[in-house]
Amino acid sequence: MHLKRMGAGAVLAAAVCAPLSAQVAGERIQITGEIIDTWCYFSGVMGGPEAVVGSAHHTCALWCSAGGIPVGLLGDDGEVYMVLKLGDDDASAGGDTQLRLASHQITADGMLYQRDGLNYLVVSEVVADDGIVNLSHDDFGVTPGFAIPEPKE
Amino acid sequence: MRTIAMIAVLLGTSPLAAQDFSEGSEARSWNLYAEQPARFEARVVDMLCAVTGDCPEDCGGGQRQIGLLRSVDDVLVYPNKNAQPVFSGAAVDLLPFCGADVEVDGLMLDDPDIGARNIYLVQRIRRLDGDEWINAQSWTENWAAQNPDASGEGPWFRRDPRVAAEIEAHGYLGLGLDVDAAFIADWF
Known part of the structure; x- marks a missing residue:
């Protein structure tokens, strides 16, 4: 019992002394997936997850990326990786590189960090850019419906 | 048990991850599936810095995403959205508070089924050493200026x-x- 208390106390002391806000260790990763608009994906504000990816949501993804909403990489494993940097471009709040890649399927090589339930990705290199491969407009049209302005007569 | 719970809290793996921060919140609902009102104190941080240690002095000067390091449990909250319903993020509204201790009010999204943890819509901000709340709706004005x-x-x-x-x-x-x-x- 005494040893258990000592052990718990040691762990507690370590926890108190540790800089909890310090950075977490990263691991090298290569992953393929789509550059998505995380707010629409997480919030459901524009519909379910399948409706806010791919070509159906491309225009909205451009708006959100240009608007400074974080982009993520929706991996083939189904996980969302919040993108903090793309190559030399650390402009994660509305930068040009992420705007150009909106809705594209890419293969990214970089570092994965995990903290407080989220995956963070620092991309060293975009190994492949396959363009938009998810033709979701076949199933969903466009989301939101006003993404394409009605043509003038 | 109490000791274990304290350790878990300090390690950020505790029930605090799903803690109720709604007390005192005046956040407006957006009728989102997983939203919860959340008002809490935090330090405003550069997300890339907080995660990787790449830390310019000015939180990236507007280029980078800005986060909230929650005071009570050291959880890194990721503000994805400001208070404007116009496809606008939160970094512009939070950047002026880089490095400051603030109180924020807004909506927390917690939907683990799709990977949403500690995702935040910030509606208003105030410095802890001040009384004035500032609405998080400066994105469009900033865009117009640029x-x-x-x-x-x-x-x-x-x-x-x-x-x-x-x-x-x-x-x-x-x-x-x-x-x-x-x-x-x-x-x-």
């Missing part, structure tokens, strides 16, 4: 030069102008 040649009618996202260039080059669906034309003919 795009003086894009003035005109309609929302910013219809007039943004970068968005317009992408659509002009690749279409609304991003698949090329021919695919766009066929789709639009059928859609309307």
Whole structure:
């Protein structure tokens, strides 16, 4: 019992002394997936997850990326990786590189960090850019419906 | 048990991850599936810095995403959205508070089924050493200042030069102008 208390106390002391806000260790990763608009994906504000990816949501993804909403990489494993940097471009709040890649399927090589339930990705290199491969407009049209302005007569 | 719970809290793996921060919140609902009102104290941080240690002095000067390191449990909260319903993020509103201790009020999203943990919509901010709440709705004003040649009618996202260039080059669906034309003919 005494040893258990000592052990718990040691762990507690370590926890108190540790800089909890310090950075977490990263691991090298290569992953393929789509550059998505995380707010629409997480919030459901524009519909379910399948409706806010791919070509159906491309225009909205451009708006959100240009608007400074974080982009993520929706991996083939189904996980969302919040993108903090793309190559030399650390402009994660509305930068040009992420705007150009909106809705594209890419293969990214970089570092994965995990903290407080989220995956963070620092991309060293975009190994492949396959363009938009998810033709979701076949199933969903466009989301939101006003993404394409009605043509003038 | 109490000791274990304290350790878990300090390690950030505790029930605090799902803690109720709604007390005192005046956040407006957006009727989102997983939203919860959340008012809490935090330090405003550069997200890339907080995660990787790459830390310029000015939180990236507006280039980078800005986070909230929650005071009570050291959880890194990721503000994805400001209070404006116009496809706008939160970094512009939070950047002036870089490095400061603040109180924020807004909506927390927690939907683990799709990977949403500690995702936040910030509606208002105040410095802990001040009384004045500031509404998180400065994005459009900032955009207008940076795009003086894009003035005109309609929302910013219809007039943004970068968005317009992408659509002009690749279409609304991003698949090329021919695919766009066929789709639009059928859609309307």
